[in-house]
Amino acid sequence: MSTYNFDYLDELEAEAIHILREVAGQFEKPALLFSGGKDSITLVRLAEKAFRPGKFPFPLVHIDTGHNFEETITYRDQMIERIGEKLIVGSVQESIDQGKVVEQTGKNASRNALQTVTLLDTIAKYQFDACIGGARRDEEKARAKERIFSVRDEFGQWDPKRQRPELWNIYNGKIHKGENIRVFPISNWTELDVWNYIRREKIELPSIYFSHEREVITRNGQLMAASPFLNMDEEDVVERKQVRFRTVGDMSCTAAVESDAFLIDDIISEISASKISERGARLDDKVSEAAMEDRKKGGYF
Amino acid sequence: MNILKFFTAGSVDDGKSTLIGRLLYDTDSILADQLEALQRSNRKNDDGTIDLAILTDGLRAEREQGITIDVAYKYFQTEKRKFIIADTPGHIQYTRNMVTGASTANLAIILIDARNGVVEQTIRHSYIVSLLGIKHVVVCINKMDMVDYSETVYSAIIEKYKILAQQLKLADVTYIPVSALKGDNVVQTSEHMRWYEGESLLHFLEKVDTDHLDRSQLARMPVQWVVRPQTAELHDYRGYAGRVLSGTFNLNDKVTVLPSGASSVVEKIEFFDEELAAAHAGQSVIIHLKDDVDISRGDTIVNASALPQETKLIEADLCWMDTRALDTSIMYNIQHNSKVTKCKINEILHKVDINTLEKHPAEEFKLNDIGRVIVKTADALAFDLYDDNRANGSAILVDTRTNLTVGALMFRAAVE
Numbered sequence: 001m002s003t004y005n006f007d008y009l010d011e012l013e014a015e016a017i018h019i020l021r022e023v024a025g026q027f028e029k030p031a032l033l034f035s036g037g038k039d040s041i042t043l044v045r046l047a048e049k050a051f052r053p054g055k056f057p058f059p060l061v062h063i064d065t066g067h068n069f070e071e072t073i074t075y076r077d078q079m080i081e082r083i084g085e086k087l088i089v090g091s092v093q094e095s096i097d098q099g100k101v102v103e104q105t106g107k108n109a110s111r112n113a114l115q116t117v118t119l120l121d122t123i124a125k126y127q128f129d130a131c132i133g134g135a136r137r138d139e140e141k142a143r144a145k146e147r148i149f150s151v152r153d154e155f156g157q158w159d160p161k162r163q164r165p166e167l168w169n170i171y172n173g174k175i176h177k178g179e180n181i182r183v184f185p186i187s188n189w190t191e192l193d194v195w196n197y198i199r200r201e202k203i204e205l206p207s208i209y210f211s212h213e214r215e216v217i218t219r220n221g222q223l224m225a226a227s228p229f230l231n232m233d234e235e236d237v238v239e240r241k242q243v244r245f246r247t248v249g250d251m252s253c254t255a256a257v258e259s260d261a262f263l264i265d266d267i268i269s270e271i272s273a274s275k276i277s278e279r280g281a282r283l284d285d286k287v288s289e290a291a292m293e294d295r296k297k298g299g300y301f
Numbered sequence: 302m303n304i305l306k307f308f309t310a311g312s313v314d315d316g317k318s319t320l321i322g323r324l325l326y327d328t329d330s331i332l333a334d335q336l337e338a339l340q341r342s343n344r345k346n347d348d349g350t351i352d353l354a355i356l357t358d359g360l361r362a363e364r365e366q367g368i369t370i371d372v373a374y375k376y377f378q379t380e381k382r383k384f385i386i387a388d389t390p391g392h393i394q395y396t397r398n399m400v401t402g403a404s405t406a407n408l409a410i411i412l413i414d415a416r417n418g419v420v421e422q423t424i425r426h427s428y429i430v431s432l433l434g435i436k437h438v439v440v441c442i443n444k445m446d447m448v449d450y451s452e453t454v455y456s457a458i459i460e461k462y463k464i465l466a467q468q469l470k471l472a473d474v475t476y477i478p479v480s481a482l483k484g485d486n487v488v489q490t491s492e493h494m495r496w497y498e499g500e501s502l503l504h505f506l507e508k509v510d511t512d513h514l515d516r517s518q519l520a521r522m523p524v525q526w527v528v529r530p531q532t533a534e535l536h537d538y539r540g541y542a543g544r545v546l547s548g549t550f551n552l553n554d555k556v557t558v559l560p561s562g563a564s565s566v567v568e569k570i571e572f573f574d575e576e577l578a579a580a581h582a583g584q585s586v587i588i589h590l591k592d593d594v595d596i597s598r599g600d601t602i603v604n605a606s607a608l609p610q611e612t613k614l615i616e617a618d619l620c621w622m623d624t625r626a627l628d629t630s631i632m633y634n635i636q637h638n639s640k641v642t643k644c645k646i647n648e649i650l651h652k653v654d655i656n657t658l659e660k661h662p663a664e665e666f667k668l669n670d671i672g673r674v675i676v677k678t679a680d681a682l683a684f685d686l687y688d689d690n691r692a693n694g695s696a697i698l699v700d701t702r703t704n705l706t707v708g709a710l711m712f713r714a715a716v717e
């Protein structure tokens with residue numbers, strides 16, 4: 001037998017491709033949730049590896065909070081152009097205009113929580129039976145508990161006490177009408193694995209992941225990008241700093257870190273040495289010990 | 302660098318979650334903000350130190366009750382290796398979650414509370430480990446701090462476990478006395494147990510040789526998806542996408558497609574923009590065949606000179622995982638890799654009494670019962686015996702009324 005080199009990235013990649021193909025094979029109307037962040041960008045590359053030279057058997061779905069970093073939208077549109085796949089946008093602004101959700105007020109107002117409603121509406125409108133997401137188990141302790149095929153009821157809710165057994169590499173995608181499965185192909189990847197993969201595959205990322213100068217304010221000990229979407233008052237002092245983002249979400253809840261890392265190698269050494277987790281840079285998880293679990297029970301990604 | 306996947310098993314409160322917390326803590330794998338959250342938490346040990354179990358007990362209900370309900374996956378790495386850990390629950394009620402965590406692992410850590418020795422759950426979990434064919438077992442005798450780090454206590458327990466290991470045919474068992482709470486022999490070897498000459502748990506895990514490479518001749522690839530671009534320039538393109546379960550496919554290998562039995566030859570192997578000379582176990586690829594055969598999802602491409610079993614009657618071990626008991630009068634779906642077909646449990650051959658490991662005839666099969674059955678499938682499955690080829694020798698049962706996964710099957714024999 002010939003010897004071959006099958007290292008940990010190859011193994012994680014092969015597992016993710018297998019999962020994506022199971023989605024294609026088991027569901028009628030799957031979708032890939034694309035946020036513009038590095039994890040969903042990684043998913044797109046994995047989907048290319050799973051299905052090329054064929055088309056993706058699912059559209060990309062972006063739940064747009066309207067509070068985006070411009071760079072991610074530019075990136076999104078260029079990427080769609082390059083890969084030639086279908087993009088569906090679910091708009092939080094529309095949900096607000098329709099009166100389905102109410103914009104939060106106050107200093108820490110964010111549209112992050114509102115996304116769930118738009119997501120569930122989009123799923124209902126297009127009757128998606130499976131939604132592929134880029135969540136990883138190393139991100140957060142409730143995520144660490146979730147199956148790769150995770151069943152959501154008609155109301156989008158995750159019930160952590162009634163998860164199905166998930167054995168070997170056999171994924172049970174059978175659901176009742178109205179239910180939906182969230183699929184997490186990169187469950188077993190760590191933040192560092194994603195970065196190492198992006199480096200190995202030479203995947204381009206939105207520029208905000210790399211060091212740049214930006215106007216920021218310090219809030220709750222974290223650097224937030226100064227923007228019209230952030231409710232600011234006299235107490236907020238705007239400074240110019242050299243920063244980058246470790247995770248990309250809604251502008252009003254994603255914090256920056258001070259960094260001089262211009263190149264992916266710098267980022268990888270920075271993360272390897274870092275003592276703060278990626279989710280530590282998100283205000284939405286700071287609310288309570290079970291913040292993520294509660295949001296997931298309510299239908300969040 | 303390769304990945305070692307392991308899980309912790311053992312009875313309730315034997316210290317599984319604490320041990321994992323300790324491994325992460327002592328290898329500096331816990332980040333500052335997570336540590337800060339731990340310190341803020343009100344679940345503390347009696348002496349005020351942080352309770353490391355809450356690192357993995359991530360659900361509200363778990364933290365409230367101080368027990369693990371479902372598997373948590375944790376990740377860490379040292380200079381030598383990457384680790385994926387599944388922290389599984391000890392409570393009998395959640396055995397199915399334990400089996401979930403165990404099914405993808407290649408090493409089991411079984412914890413035993415030094416004060417209690419081998420108890421029913423130790424036996425149950427060890428039995429499941431043997432059923433699942435997990436080759437490497439580390440038995441950690443935990444809470445040594447509560448028995449004065451006594452060698453006598455330790456020796457008595459391992460003597461007892463050795464008998465169990467022999468009964469269960471667990472070949473590779475390593476014993477380590479630890480205190481998950483205090484950290485003895487977890488990452489560093491202990492000052493308190495100079496009588497123990499072995500290495501720490503972490504050192505053992507870094508070194509243990511779990512050769513992933515599958516050298517078997519049993520080349521198998523279930524087809525998950527047929528890639529057909531149907532564009533002008535790729536009009537005749539027809540690629541079979543799947544993950545090689547076992548063995549190797551080389552260019553020009555003679556293959557058989559099951560269930561049709563059609564034979565052909567491997568013409569091309571693609572991986573995205575590369576063409577490969579061979580596809581090995583674990584790789585997700587696209588295979589092209591020379592002949593135009595009708596292949597769809599659920600079919601399996603196999604090495605023509607090492608064919609799998611193909612019957613509709615299979616003898617299998619069954620772990621029942623649903624609160625609703627097995628009903629031998631109804632049809633279930635059986636899912637074997639990418640193939641789904643209907644099946645019935647034709648006969649219950651025996652059930653295993655976990656305390657004595659004796660086999661008893663049985664009429665009923667309830668939650669957490671384990672035993673031997675005969676499955677009758679609507680379509681024949683192309684399978685191998687679990688001991689020869691884990692990946693192609695296992696399947697799940699799905700209840701079509703609830704869509705729940707209700708059983709885990711390990712194939713033991715083809716019934717002629």
Ligand SMILES: Nc1nc2c(ncn2[C@@H]2O[C@H](COP(=O)(O)OP(=O)(O)OP(=O)(O)O)[C@@H](O)[C@H]2O)c(=O)[nH]1
Binds near residue numbers: 370392446
């Ligand atoms: N003294 C002492 N106490 C320990 C040790 N290991 C764990 N404990 C304590 O035992 C209790 C149970 O520990 P856990 O780690 O939650 O047990 P578990 O095996 O994960 O329990 P389940 O997951 O619910 O089955 C906790 O109070 C721990 O602090 C040890 O080495 N020494």
Ligand SMILES: [Mg+2]
Binds near residue numbers: 388
């Ligand atoms: Mg536990």
